[in-house]
Amino acid sequence: MHLLNVRTQLLEDFSDSPPYAILSHVWQSGEAHRFHEIGTPGVRQKPGYEKVEGCCARALQDGLDYVWIDTCCADANNSAAFSEGLNSSYTCFGQAEVCYVYLHDVEGGDSPEQQGSTFRRCKWFDRAWTLQELLAPRNVLFFTKDWEKIGTKAGLASVISGVTGIHIDALMHPERVSHFSVATRMSWARGRKSSKPEDRVYALMGLFGVRLPILYGQGETETFMKLQSEIMKASDDADDHSILAWRSVTGVSSLYTPSLLADSPDRFVDCGDVHRIPHDYWLEYCTQHSHSGVNPRLGFLPTCRGLQAILPVRPRQPSVLDALLACARGPGVWNGNKYVADLDYADIICIRLQVSIPDVHHYERVDEDCLGSVSIRDAQGFVLQEVHLSVPQQFSIHLDS
Numbered sequence: 001m002h003l004l005n006v007r008t009q010l011l012e013d014f015s016d017s018p019p020y021a022i023l024s025h026v027w028q029s030g031e032a033h034r035f036h037e038i039g040t041p042g043v044r045q046k047p048g049y050e051k052v053e054g055c056c057a058r059a060l061q062d063g064l065d066y067v068w069i070d071t072c073c074a075d076a077n078n079s080a081a082f083s084e085g086l087n088s089s090y091t092c093f094g095q096a097e098v099c100y101v102y103l104h105d106v107e108g109g110d111s112p113e114q115q116g117s118t119f120r121r122c123k124w125f126d127r128a129w130t131l132q133e134l135l136a137p138r139n140v141l142f143f144t145k146d147w148e149k150i151g152t153k154a155g156l157a158s159v160i161s162g163v164t165g166i167h168i169d170a171l172m173h174p175e176r177v178s179h180f181s182v183a184t185r186m187s188w189a190r191g192r193k194s195s196k197p198e199d200r201v202y203a204l205m206g207l208f209g210v211r212l213p214i215l216y217g218q219g220e221t222e223t224f225m226k227l228q229s230e231i232m233k234a235s236d237d238a239d240d241h242s243i244l245a246w247r248s249v250t251g252v253s254s255l256y257t258p259s260l261l262a263d264s265p266d267r268f269v270d271c272g273d274v275h276r277i278p279h280d281y282w283l284e285y286c287t288q289h290s291h292s293g294v295n296p297r298l299g300f301l302p303t304c305r306g307l308q309a310i311l312p313v314r315p316r317q318p319s320v321l322d323a324l325l326a327c328a329r330g331p332g333v334w335n336g337n338k339y340v341a342d343l344d345y346a347d348i349i350c351i352r353l354q355v356s357i358p359d360v361h362h363y364e365r366v367d368e369d370c371l372g373s374v375s376i377r378d379a380q381g382f383v384l385q386e387v388h389l390s391v392p393q394q395f396s397i398h399l400d401s
Helices: 049-061 079-087 089-094 130-135 157-164 168-172 174-179 182-187 219-233 279-288 393-400
Strands: 002-005 011-013 021-025 066-068 098-102 140-143 149-152 274-276 306-317 320-329 332-334 339-341 347-357 362-366 372-375 383-390
Touching (some): 021 049, 079 089, 098 130, 168 174, 182 274, 279 306, 320 339, 347 383
Parallel strands (some): 021 066, 098 140
Antiparallel strands (some): 140 149, 306 320
């Protein structure tokens, strides 16, 4: 791991890194990777280097000898090292002693608590990579363009939650981020932007604890399909039905026609309150509604045509079923292990399936613009059934790989 010495402003390589600060910022015009320019004459006159000097000064003030800054410490010319750096960036931010968030578009004297403040409207909250840079570190300090301290993540948690839609517990307890449902975590990425479309997806790897090969040019949709494939293989999220709890969004265009799976995190725009149903309750419910000898099972199995699942279903009209997922919309509660739905106030998520291949229980999702829900008290008439869910061909390939 390369770190910048705050006194010499030269790079040093460590196999076991010392305590360091890390910088989060929005790149501006003229900024570039300077890994091979660090220590050369004239580098301090390059665009954006004043951030480096400001970061080093602040770290020195805080008693730290090293900083990690993407423009300095990431070798973009080494594809293997760069790919590894992106895959491990969530960990890199999480292990930092402190994260300095430099806001180039916030003036001194700004009051974050006020509606319409420049802090609430700054570009940093709209960028893809800054989501993990906000969530991973425990200690986050915000600064104005003149390095005037604005506040801390903990102190501004309610303001940040209001701006981003991120659950306040995820801001206060970084170790709990992975315990929110897939749909909830996806909702935090809605509307965020990146210079390269694939980076909207790569910026989510750390939130789900998965790794991807870094390939540019394939587009956001293809990359997002790969991400979902890895999520469904991951042990912590493999049985999380909320990955299907999305809907089409007006104004979001795509060359991909959504079916069972979403093509963008934007499809989870209103899923911030979608939580897992506790396993014991779900299995008890499924057992009560298993009238055909089908045993309840969470999770999905890949098949040559898509995914196999066991879901409670009931007929809606000829060839169309309502299918319940093991997640619900409503308040979430921390059960000591995960955030789960408070079933006294939550409604079970329901998607609509249409027969694609008769007689073999093959279905495809329909009415993607609607994400239905059923009250716990009204969830009657459902029968547990094995269903085969059609997914795009390219996604099937990713599941089998």
